[in-house]
Amino acid sequence: xxxxxxxxxxxxxxxxxxxxxxxxxxxxxxxxxxxxxxxxxxxxxxxxxxxxxxxxxxxxxxxxxxxxxxxxxxxxxxxxxxxxxxxxxxxxxxxxxxxxxxxxxxxxxxxxxxxxxxxxxxxxxxxxxxxxxxxxxxxxxxxxxxxxxxxxxxxxxxxxxxxxxxxxxxxxxxxxxxxxxxxxxxxxxxxxxxxxxxxxxxxxxxxxxxxxxxxxxxxxxxxxxxxxxxxxxxxxxxxxxxxxxxxxxxxxxxxxxxxxxxxxxxxxxxxxxxxxxxxxxxxxxxxxxxxxxxxxxxxxxxxxxxxxxxxxxxxxxxxxxxxxxxxxxxxxxxxxxxxxxxxxxxxxxxxxxxxxxxxxxxxxxxxxxxxxxxxxxxxxxxxxxxxxxxxxxxxxxxxxxxxxxxxxxxxxxxxxxxxxxxxxxxxxxxxxxxxxxxxxx
Numbered sequence: 357x358x359x360x361x362x363x364x365x366x367x368x369x370x371x372x373x374x375x376x377x378x379x380x381x382x383x384x385x386x387x388x389x390x391x392x393x394x395x396x397x398x399x400x401x402x403x404x405x406x407x408x409x410x411x412x413x414x415x416x417x418x419x420x421x422x423x424x425x426x427x428x429x430x431x432x433x434x435x436x437x438x439x440x441x442x443x444x445x446x447x448x449x450x451x452x453x454x455x456x457x458x459x460x461x462x463x464x465x466x467x468x469x470x471x472x473x474x475x476x477x478x479x480x481x482x483x484x485x486x487x488x489x490x491x492x493x494x495x496x497x498x499x500x501x502x503x504x505x506x507x508x509x510x511x512x513x514x515x516x517x518x519x520x521x522x523x524x525x526x527x528x529x530x531x532x533x534x535x536x537x538x539x540x541x542x543x544x545x546x547x548x549x550x551x552x553x554x555x556x557x558x559x560x561x562x563x564x565x566x567x568x569x570x571x572x573x574x575x576x577x578x579x580x581x582x583x584x585x586x587x588x589x590x591x592x593x594x595x596x597x598x599x600x601x602x603x604x605x606x607x608x609x610x611x612x613x614x615x616x617x618x619x620x621x622x623x624x625x626x627x628x629x630x631x632x633x634x635x636x637x638x639x640x641x642x643x644x645x646x647x648x649x650x651x652x653x654x655x656x657x658x659x660x661x662x663x664x665x666x667x668x669x670x671x672x673x674x675x676x677x678x679x680x681x682x683x684x685x686x687x688x689x690x691x692x693x694x695x696x697x698x699x700x701x702x703x704x705x706x707x708x709x710x711x712x713x714x715x716x717x718x719x720x721x722x723x724x725x726x727x728x729x730x731x732x733x734x735x736x737x738x739x740x741x742x743x744x745x746x747x748x749x750x751x752x753x754x755x756x757x758x759x760x761x762x763x764x765x766x767x768x769x770x771x772x773x774x775x776x777x778x779x780x781x782x783x784x785x786x787x788x789x790x791x792x793x794x795x796x797x
Contacts, residue, residue, distance in 0.1 A: 363619030380608035387612030401559035425467035434563035494524040535772030565591035566598035663736040
């Protein structure tokens with residue numbers, strides 16, 4: 357069990373609970389990005405449906421369908437970084453197109469996206485009518501990939517097929533996946549949970565479960581209060597505290613830790629077949645995150661320095677205002693300045709204390725955040741703040757970390773859900789961060 361999850365102690369607890377029969381009907385997998393929360397949730401679903409011993413290489417029909425994420429007893433909701441994972445897995449497949457594991461890796465990355473458009477969720481929803489043609493095209497190409505024979509020395513058209521799949525996947529993610537989990541998806545998923553499973557058990561996986569509005573949370577709460585007997589519900593989140601208490605109280609939590617560099621190198625070697633010489637440059641996140649980010653059009657290589665400059669600029673603007681008002685600079689702002697100031701100076705961007713100049717520079721240097729890289733930029737900013745906060749054990753810094761988390765989440769929603777422009781969102785974000793930190797000081 358969980359043989360395909362590398363270097364994560366949480367799965368040992370899951371394994372013990374499954375073997376002892378003490379596993380909970382509803383669970384929360386929480387931890388940093390790329391800590392295998394989603395992979396563990398999918399593996400849990402396979403194990404609970406297995407007809408034999410639950411090993412990864414089990415040949416029973418249920419496990420075979422789960423390995424390719426084709427089982428009707430699996431449903432997934434929530435947003436994730438589909439584009440970077442799919443592109444990275446496509447790269448692995450093109451380099452090893454006669455390798456069955458490379459094909460499986462690529463196929464699974466595509467199915468994780470396609471499951472979000474299950475008829476269970478999209479039937480009778482007019483929102484999806486405009487992308488119906490793309491969904492049909494994507495399904496046809498995915499079936500073609502599934503049926504590709506790997507016993508040939510060469511595959512005739514791997515690049516053409518992969519490029520077509522990537523094109524459709526990007527459209528589906530951009531036009532079909534919302535920033536917040538819709539309440540109608542929760543309601544339809546709840547109805548699906550109450551139908552009899554095709555096999556032994558059903559599994560509902562809700563990734564980034566913190567991205568729900570109150571109406572969706574209330575609908576989920578009703579399901580968690582009376583979960584059907586043959587269903588397991590798994591929520592994932594970066595932080596346990598991001599899930600509201602009423603929902604959290606009905607979940608058994610499993611903490612997924614950030615893995616060591618040695619383990620991450622093993623993942624890059626075994627999963628993505630990356631040699632030591634080809635390892636990505638590590639930013640504030642994990643090696644695996646850095647590797648995946650390198651496949652985004654607006655990659656972490658470009659967004660990381662912009663996020664550093666943004667954080668330091670906001671820190672300077674806020675520190676000056678707080679000092680004028682209170683006569684001192686809060687320790688957290690000093691910490692941010694000391695931690696990232698040198699990296700900021702190395703960029704040689706012009707220093708400014710005006711928010712409009714900060715916005716102007718960011719838009720200029722990012723090319724207007726082309727290729728939907730703005731949300732990734734906000735994520736990198738949040739990672740920088742969290743990294744600075746965990747370097748100290750001062751509890752007051754939790755307050756400032758929460759200020760950034762809350763306002764960056766609101767900024768992401770304004771951009772992704774309300775369709776506000778990046779310039780307007782940035783101006784509002786700087787103002788709100790400055791205002792909240794002055795109050796906190």
